[in-house]
Every structure is written in structure tokens, then in C-alpha cells.
Amino acid sequence: MARRATTDGKAGTRGGGRTVTSYDVAQRAGVSQSAVSRCFTTGTSVSPQTRERIMKAAAALGYQPNAIARSLTTKRSNLVAVVVANLGFNPELTATLSRLFASRDLNLLLFTLDHEEDADRVVNQLWQYRVDGVLSATHLPRGHIEQLAKRRVPVVFLNRVYDDIAVNSVCCDxxxxxxxxxxxxxxxxxxxxxxxxxxxxxxxxxxxxxxxxxxxxxxxxxxxxxxxxxxxxxxxxxxxxxxxxxxxxxxxxxxxxxxxxxxxxxxxxxxxxxxxxxxxxxxxxxxxxxxxxxxxxxxxxxQPVDVMIEAAIDMLTARVDNPAMATEKRVFSGELQIGVSARLG
Amino acid sequence: MARRATTDGKAGTRGGGRTVTSYDVAQRAGVSQSAVSRCFTTGTSVSPQTRERIMKAAAALGYQPNAIARSLTTKRSNLVAVVVANLGFNPELTATLSRLFASRDLNLLLFTLDHEEDADRVVNQLWQYRVDGVLSATHLPRGHIEQLAKRRVPVVFLNRVYDDIAVNSVCCDxxxxxxxxxxxxxxxxxxxxxxxxxxxxxxxxxxxxxxxxxxxxxxxxxxxxxxxxxxxxxxxxxxxxxxxxxxxxxxxxxxxxxxxxxxxxxxxxxxxxxxxxxxxxxxxxxxxxxxxxxxxxxxxxxQPVDVMIEAAIDMLTARVDNPAMATEKRVFSGELQIGVSARLG
Incomplete structure (x- = not known):
């Protein structure tokens, strides 16, 4: 690919090909490079005036910070892996997840598993992309769950619990x-x-x-x-x-x-x-x-799918911020849906 | 998060917390650091014996190369963004995409759009994650398509064509x-x-x-x-x-x-x-x-969904390898599905 990134991990690309760096933006805005960096990093601050100057310069130059490079320093990729089973694939779940992730500025790396053996491949990818966490609507092999725990990648299961190991989970009763x-x-x-x-x-x-x-x-x-x-x-x-x-x-x-x-x-x-x-x-x-x-x-x-997924995302982000947080289970009641397929008393 | 990456962009994390680098693997395997690097990079080679020594050492140390950091040097993230509409969301499409992506070692960053305005947010994320390409099963605003072209991010549309601009597309007739x-x-x-x-x-x-x-x-x-x-x-x-x-x-x-x-x-x-x-x-x-x-x-x-998606992935990967490749349209015939909902002659 023709795109390039600079070592400071903040880069865009001009139409002509040369990479626009935070240095270019700083020059144009008349501010320090670290101000530009702070401006594009969640949880840090610059004054409103400085921010405005920087955003104008960034827009003019076509500058975009590089989330992937940034994840190397901030330790946050804003990527969450979602693992679902191919069999019994629940389309509404995926659509809801994607919608709610977007509202939290999280991005969704989707994996579907056909067989349990595929879990190896998936878990390998999780390391590689430095995902912030994993939301799994399918069973993962015990060994993989332990590996994820060891590497402090929080995992939340949707409607999956284990008898003998403690996992974070959001379930319907x-x-x-x-x-x-x-x-x-x-x-x-x-x-x-x-x-x-x-x-x-x-x-x-x-x-x-x-x-x-x-x-x-x-x-x-x-x-x-x-x-x-x-x-x-x-x-x-x-x-x-x-x-x-x-x-x-x-x-x-x-x-x-x-x-x-x-x-x-x-x-x-x-x-x-x-x-x-x-x-x-x-x-x-x-x-x-x-x-x-x-x-x-x-x-x-x-099942209250929206509520359950909101809860799962909350649970996951809380553990991204604090990996030492205690394991938790949340169980939501479903709601009786009365149709005409059964005679009820 | 507690995970760390080294500046050489190849890192795993030990249970204890210290990052395992390609240097550690090289030491243990008794090979050069560059051999370790080549061993984990597609398109390069090491001898089978060296590979085996390296893989053993990597397994023993729990070393994992970092795909995200690597993408900064190889210019390939193996991430493809898939954009679908929330309304008329086609679950079979998403399941098929995910399955076929996995068979090509590509990973799927999923975006759903509710409204055309959401395209701004999505396209911003595309820059940030340095996706190799975009597969869109929904309409994207013209300005965004032009931006993607300028930055040489290949885009392939599924069942979407434009009257006045040339885009890569795979369609059913x-x-x-x-x-x-x-x-x-x-x-x-x-x-x-x-x-x-x-x-x-x-x-x-x-x-x-x-x-x-x-x-x-x-x-x-x-x-x-x-x-x-x-x-x-x-x-x-x-x-x-x-x-x-x-x-x-x-x-x-x-x-x-x-x-x-x-x-x-x-x-x-x-x-x-x-x-x-x-x-x-x-x-x-x-x-x-x-x-x-x-x-x-x-x-x-x-619609021959599997064939169409295979074609779209081929089209996309060809353009990741060669961004100058000419724009192309492929149109597949559907197949008449005879049910009992219509009297047919």
C-alpha cells in the first residue's frame, strides 16, 4: 500500500503522497507538537482556542491521527473483538452490537467460529490487533480464556457461563x-x-x-x-x-x-x-x-438484547480501564412474549 | 491496559508483565533477530530448520508478533472494513463475509450505517486503522469515495454502482x-x-x-x-x-x-x-x-452470494497489491428459485 506512517504514530497522507505529520500541523497552527498530540488523545486537554487552531490546521492539511500507531503508546486501540458462532448466528445481535459500539466510539472486529478448533486462529488475531477486550457470544476453550486473563485482555461472555472458572458474563435468566x-x-x-x-x-x-x-x-x-x-x-x-x-x-x-x-x-x-x-x-x-x-x-x-449488550460493553470498558476489577455476572430477566402459537392459562 | 509493545513492533507479553520481544526469541532460538522477524512476515523466508527453532522458542516464551505495529512497516494491516446498512441488514451476507475473510486470513472491521451522515464517522475510522481496503454493501457519499481514492484505499461495492463515477463493483444482474x-x-x-x-x-x-x-x-x-x-x-x-x-x-x-x-x-x-x-x-x-x-x-x-463475495475479495486484494489497477465491474447472473408463491408459465 502507498500509505505511510511516521514514527511518532500520528500521520495522515496528502493527495500527492507525502505523509502529513503532527509536526506539520503544529507548524501551521503555530503551536507545539505535543499540543497537537494532546488534542487528538482522549483524556488529555488543550485550551479551546488552541484546539480550534489545531483542528483548522489539521483540516487544511488533511491530517488524521493514526489510531493503530497511537495504540502502541496509549495502550488503547478502541477495537473490541466480537466472537459469534456461525451456527445459530444471531443477526439482530450483530446489528445491535455494531450500533451500540458506534455510539461509544468503539470499533468492532468480527469473528465467526464454525468449530471450536477455529478458536486458535481467532485468539491469535486478538493478540495481533491488541484489542482492548473481547465480547464472546460463543463458547471459548478454557485454555484460551486463561491465556486472555494472563495477558489481561478482559473478556465478557454473552449468555455463556462456565461451571468451574469465573468469567465476566451478561446473561438472560x-x-x-x-x-x-x-x-x-x-x-x-x-x-x-x-x-x-x-x-x-x-x-x-x-x-x-x-x-x-x-x-x-x-x-x-x-x-x-x-x-x-x-x-x-x-x-x-x-x-x-x-x-x-x-x-x-x-x-x-x-x-x-x-x-x-x-x-x-x-x-x-x-x-x-x-x-x-x-x-x-x-x-x-x-x-x-x-x-x-x-x-x-x-x-x-x-431477551432484552439492547440492555444486555449495553451492560456487556459497560462491563468490558470498566475492565479495560481497571484490569484488576473483580469478575462479575449480571443476569437479566426476559419478558414473556405472548403470541398465538400456544394456549396459555 | 497493561500490555506493552516494544519499538521494534514485535511483542508479546509474559504472564508476569514483561514484554517478550523478537530479541528474546532470537536469543533463545540462537538465531538473529532479523530471522525471527522474517519468520513472522508473509512473503519472506527462513529455512525450515530455523523456522522450527524459532517457533519452538516463540511458543515457550509466549511471543506473538504484533500485527498492528507490523502494519506500520509492511503497509498491510490485513484489516478490511465492511460497511453495511442497518436497515435491510442482510445477516447471511455478514456471516458469509466473515467466513470467507477468515479463509483468506483477513480480518473484518464491521461498520453499520443508519444514515448517510454516519459515513463521516466511519470513513474517519478507516484512516485511523489503516485498513487495507473497504467492502461496502451500502451507498457511500461521493466525497468520501473520492477521498478514499486519493488516499489509495481500494473500495469495492457489493450491488452498488454509480452513474457518474467509476467504482469497483460486484453485482447481481x-x-x-x-x-x-x-x-x-x-x-x-x-x-x-x-x-x-x-x-x-x-x-x-x-x-x-x-x-x-x-x-x-x-x-x-x-x-x-x-x-x-x-x-x-x-x-x-x-x-x-x-x-x-x-x-x-x-x-x-x-x-x-x-x-x-x-x-x-x-x-x-x-x-x-x-x-x-x-x-x-x-x-x-x-x-x-x-x-x-x-x-x-x-x-x-x-443471488450467488458466495461467488459474489469471493469475487469482491479477489478484486480488493488485487488492488491492495496494485493500487493502480484499473477500475472493474463484475456482474453475476442470479438463479431462478422456484417456490410455490407464484403461478409460473
Missing amino acids: QVEGERWLVDRLWAAGHRRFAIVSGPDSSLVSRQRVSGARDRIAALGGDEPAVAIGDFTYDGGRAAMRALAAEARRPDAVICANDMMAIGCIDEIRLEMKLKVPKDMSVVGFDGAAPGRWGSYALTSVR | QVEGERWLVDRLWAAGHRRFAIVSGPDSSLVSRQRVSGARDRIAALGGDEPAVAIGDFTYDGGRAAMRALAAEARRPDAVICANDMMAIGCIDEIRLEMKLKVPKDMSVVGFDGAAPGRWGSYALTSVR
Whole structure:
């Protein structure tokens, strides 16, 4: 590339090619080079008059400070790595993250993981770009979490917790949400429950499934049949086909996320030729946009995604400023989303 | 943050805090510092034996080269900025981009734009992170495109072209796709066409709408009614409500994307109490996943997203290596996706 940076780490490029440095700006503005430097560094100050002179000179010369070079001295890159799983990729999450990051002047380095082995590659990149922190909406291998801790790169998990190591996390209360759903289904008279789980490797799925199962047991219900899905529409359809083949047809199907619930509804209507919720109730979890479409009008638990992401960013930036800050978990309640896919009591 | 980088721009951090430099690695491996440097720089070489010694020493010390510092000397950051619109955000696009970037060892700095004014902020960040290039799936203001060109940051647009300036672009042939749809609808006997467009500001929408309209005119059909949507499900429903209020009920509704087509189908079924496609045919454009769900089984034109993104990355990396390379447009044909939402001839 033709762009150049000077060793002082503050550089722009003129149309002609020569690099504009903070020295050039200082000369033109008639101020010291260190004033120019302070003017472009968060948390330092120059007088309003000086700032105005500097900004005018910078604009005239096309000067831009170099964030990457600056990160070498300030130890802040304003880059946050976001790690999401490709499977069960939540588009609304990514869009919300990007919007809220922008409002905080943070930039988003996006990584998607197909397999756990990819975590090696991703974590290597994290070192290389000196990210300020990591926000992970997927499971990371324990060894990597320990490495990040050792190198004092704060990590906040979204909806992921670990049984045996302490990590910062922001979660939706999965168990509470499932309890609400089961209680309302039970009150409406459902007794033949079935569950469509996510993959075994997903902790969120395990929490939601055991939340539902434990509540059914507490109410004195029979052990529900469980079919394993993969968080996708097609996975939901396949799981529903498996449940339909069971001797005892369920009257309520509890799905570990909305996409699978949508798949179940289509399978029930299009293949089993039954009505939802007259013949069978279906509930999901997440509050995904397609679940609110007229054809589905899914009964579900809406996660407060905006609030959760704001909290995660707060948690992360607090630890960028103070890496010694204690590990913290924040758990938010979801909100019951009443659609027409389930008879509720 | 506690991490430090040395002036040679190659640094890791030990658990204890002291920075591990390429010098430490060279000492331990018994090689020169420049050999360590070459070992971690693409396009340079060391002997396999030397590489093995260096990699062992680096692993033992926890050394990681610093990509950001290196970018100051190599002029390559391996960072590509991806700019997408928040409205009409295409999740599959972002997931595909991230996957294909990873396979090329490129990292993705994601920006979403709500409004055109946000482009200022985004373009400022591009300078700061010394991105190798920009891949934009949304419109950027002309002045910004010119600035990027002046600074020799290559830009490739996805499905965006400009009438009056030359830009690198990878597009799906919108006009051809609409012609296919209109021809097949016409052959099945449809004569009362209606169009649901995207926002006026969207060039993709304008191309698709004029593609459909021109073909209808060429076949001798009446001028279709047009309702303006916003690329979303709700926008599609509102547009369909507007079309339903017209004196002459359409028999075929051509939508500028799949999300709006899905909204139209729900409005036709749930509010107008009509059958799709018996009473009304609906077609979309994109090949989005929900369009293939059983409840919709949308007839549409599938864009070859993977091929288009591969092409865009090729185009971008070629221009990172050679900024003087001529501007280029690549146009790919879509593929007719035959669902059950339209009667086709």
C-alpha cells in the first residue's frame, strides 16, 4: 500500500503522497507538537482556542491521527473483538452490537467460529490487533480464556457461563423464562410436554432444557420426550418429525430457541396437518424478529438484547480501564412474549 | 491496559508483565533477530530448520508478533472494513463475509450505517486503522469515495454502482433476474402487475423495479401500480395494504426483496383472506433463508452470494497489491428459485 506512517504514530497522507505529520500541523497552527498530540488523545486537554487552531490546521492539511500507531503508546486501540458462532448466528445481535459500539466510539472486529478448533486462529488475531477486550457470544476453550486473563485482555461472555472458572458474563435468566412458559402451559391444561433442545455442546440450550424439565417435574408432570435440534429452522423441522413418530403425541412443544420453534410450527402444519395451537402448542425462546411475523406469532421469552449488550460493553470498558476489577455476572430477566402459537392459562 | 509493545513492533507479553520481544526469541532460538522477524512476515523466508527453532522458542516464551505495529512497516494491516446498512441488514451476507475473510486470513472491521451522515464517522475510522481496503454493501457519499481514492484505499461495492463515477463493483444482474420473473408470470397469464419497491434512495431497488417495469411494458402490459416499502417485513405488509386499497386488485405482486415478499404473503393470507398463489402470485428477490421456509416457499431470484463475495475479495486484494489497477465491474447472473408463491408459465 502507498500509505505511510511516521514514527511518532500520528500521520495522515496528502493527495500527492507525502505523509502529513503532527509536526506539520503544529507548524501551521503555530503551536507545539505535543499540543497537537494532546488534542487528538482522549483524556488529555488543550485550551479551546488552541484546539480550534489545531483542528483548522489539521483540516487544511488533511491530517488524521493514526489510531493503530497511537495504540502502541496509549495502550488503547478502541477495537473490541466480537466472537459469534456461525451456527445459530444471531443477526439482530450483530446489528445491535455494531450500533451500540458506534455510539461509544468503539470499533468492532468480527469473528465467526464454525468449530471450536477455529478458536486458535481467532485468539491469535486478538493478540495481533491488541484489542482492548473481547465480547464472546460463543463458547471459548478454557485454555484460551486463561491465556486472555494472563495477558489481561478482559473478556465478557454473552449468555455463556462456565461451571468451574469465573468469567465476566451478561446473561438472560433462561431458567426463569422457561418456568414462566411451563407454568402458563400447565395452567392451560397441557400435560404431554416435549422438548426440542439445541446441540448438547450449547450451555444455553442445556440451561433452557433443564429449566423446563425441572419445572415440569416440580409440577408433577411426566418426563418429557426430548429431540435434539441445532438451533436452525431445518433442525426444528427434523426434531418435530422425530417427536411426531413417538407413541405419545405431545400437546406442548418447548423449543430451546425461536428458529427451531418456527420449524416445528411449519412441520406440524404442513406435514402433520395439525393446527397450532388447537392441536399442539409451540413455544420458543429469544424474541427473534421472524417469530413475530403474522404466520407464526410465536409465544416466547424475549431477551432484552439492547440492555444486555449495553451492560456487556459497560462491563468490558470498566475492565479495560481497571484490569484488576473483580469478575462479575449480571443476569437479566426476559419478558414473556405472548403470541398465538400456544394456549396459555 | 497493561500490555506493552516494544519499538521494534514485535511483542508479546509474559504472564508476569514483561514484554517478550523478537530479541528474546532470537536469543533463545540462537538465531538473529532479523530471522525471527522474517519468520513472522508473509512473503519472506527462513529455512525450515530455523523456522522450527524459532517457533519452538516463540511458543515457550509466549511471543506473538504484533500485527498492528507490523502494519506500520509492511503497509498491510490485513484489516478490511465492511460497511453495511442497518436497515435491510442482510445477516447471511455478514456471516458469509466473515467466513470467507477468515479463509483468506483477513480480518473484518464491521461498520453499520443508519444514515448517510454516519459515513463521516466511519470513513474517519478507516484512516485511523489503516485498513487495507473497504467492502461496502451500502451507498457511500461521493466525497468520501473520492477521498478514499486519493488516499489509495481500494473500495469495492457489493450491488452498488454509480452513474457518474467509476467504482469497483460486484453485482447481481438485477434487470435480468426481474425479466425472468416477469416473463414466467406473463406466460402463466398474469396481466395485473403490482410492484413493491424499496426506498427511493436504494439503487438496487430502482434497478429491480425498472427491470420489472420495463419488461412489463415491452410485453405490452399496463403500467403497474407501485407501493414503496423499506425492505423489511413490516414494510412489505404496509405496501400490500396500500395495493389492496387500489381499485384494480393485482394478480401478481413483484417485490424488490424477499423480506417484503414475505410480508406481502402474510398480509394477503391473514388480512385479505386470499390464497397465494391461487388468488395472487408473489415473487421476491435475494434468495434469503426465510423465503425457503415451508410457510412461504417463495419464488425468487437467488443471488450467488458466495461467488459474489469471493469475487469482491479477489478484486480488493488485487488492488491492495496494485493500487493502480484499473477500475472493474463484475456482474453475476442470479438463479431462478422456484417456490410455490407464484403461478409460473
